[in-house]
Amino acid sequence: MNRKKILIVDDSRTSLFLETTILRTAGDYDLISAVDGEEAVSKAVAQRPDLIVMDVVMPRKSGLEACSELRALQPTSAIPVILVTTRGEPESVERGFESGCCDYVTKPVDAEELIAKVRAWIGQ
Amino acid sequence: MTRGADELRAENERLRRQLTQVQRATSTMAGLYVAVQRLHGTLSRDAVLDATRDVLANLLGCESAAVWEKGANGEPRRLAGWGEGDQEREAVAVRRVLAEGRTCVSPDPRHEGFHAGVLLRLEGQVYGVLVIVRLLPQKAAITARDHELLDLVAGHVGLALYVAALHAAAAQPA
Numbered sequence: 001m002n003r004k005k006i007l008i009v010d011d012s013r014t015s016l017f018l019e020t021t022i023l024r025t026a027g028d029y030d031l032i033s034a035v036d037g038e039e040a041v042s043k044a045v046a047q048r049p050d051l052i053v054m055d056v057v058m059p060r061k062s063g064l065e066a067c068s069e070l071r072a073l074q075p076t077s078a079i080p081v082i083l084v085t086t087r088g089e090p091e092s093v094e095r096g097f098e099s100g101c102c103d104y105v106t107k108p109v110d111a112e113e114l115i116a117k118v119r120a121w122i123g124q
Numbered sequence: 125m126t127r128g129a130d131e132l133r134a135e136n137e138r139l140r141r142q143l144t145q146v147q148r149a150t151s152t153m154a155g156l157y158v159a160v161q162r163l164h165g166t167l168s169r170d171a172v173l174d175a176t177r178d179v180l181a182n183l184l185g186c187e188s189a190a191v192w193e194k195g196a197n198g199e200p201r202r203l204a205g206w207g208e209g210d211q212e213r214e215a216v217a218v219r220r221v222l223a224e225g226r227t228c229v230s231p232d233p234r235h236e237g238f239h240a241g242v243l244l245r246l247e248g249q250v251y252g253v254l255v256i257v258r259l260l261p262q263k264a265a266i267t268a269r270d271h272e273l274l275d276l277v278a279g280h281v282g283l284a285l286y287v288a289a290l291h292a293a294a295a296q297p298a
Contacts, residue, residue: 013178015182112147
């Protein structure tokens, strides 16, 4: 059976490390990473992950911009994106869904919540 | 048949609760592991302070915080701060934590101007205080689990700052 591939995108080394550690212990996933929206789009096009977990506030290209771009590109338009937001207010969440994300989690990332959402989208 | 189904349901519920506990513990361990990796991955004081900001924001949902150290004369001195902060109120919190000699969690953060003041200790000696001024809006309060992680992280912040100071002193020409 093919391992599911997850692209984790965050400019914070702490957050990137934490999300990678959580998902590594949660299942047999193939984990790849990027540190900004621009690198995320390029890696998503090249490596076609099954799911993207992406921070919103990042340099060069934000998570919202990257998400919109991924939706517009044919090879990545169907890849589910879970946004990781610093702000959990309704307007921030709404902007996330407008950009094309399928779900979101708020910082600080809760392991149970992240694992549950990842499994809901791509299984174990 | 019904009894068998009931037993299976009970067993399923027991396993679900156990899994939740394991996931929580994993989350705390992962957080601490990440904090230790970040804080001890450098010998530069500025990089330690930057890692501290990143760790507090991403592991504890801290929007504003400050690190104070105890100066040679015993007076606290602000080393760094992030987000909105009122230095006078921070100083009050720092003096209170130093006077009480233990971590203080404010019962009324809005009124007192801080959520928690955590002692930075090294081998029993007080090195400074980490002040958690404000949390992200979606994080209502510091939980018992955060408290535990905060104490452990503060220990490593103190150690990393001490090592960075030693390194800077050793790097100076004689």
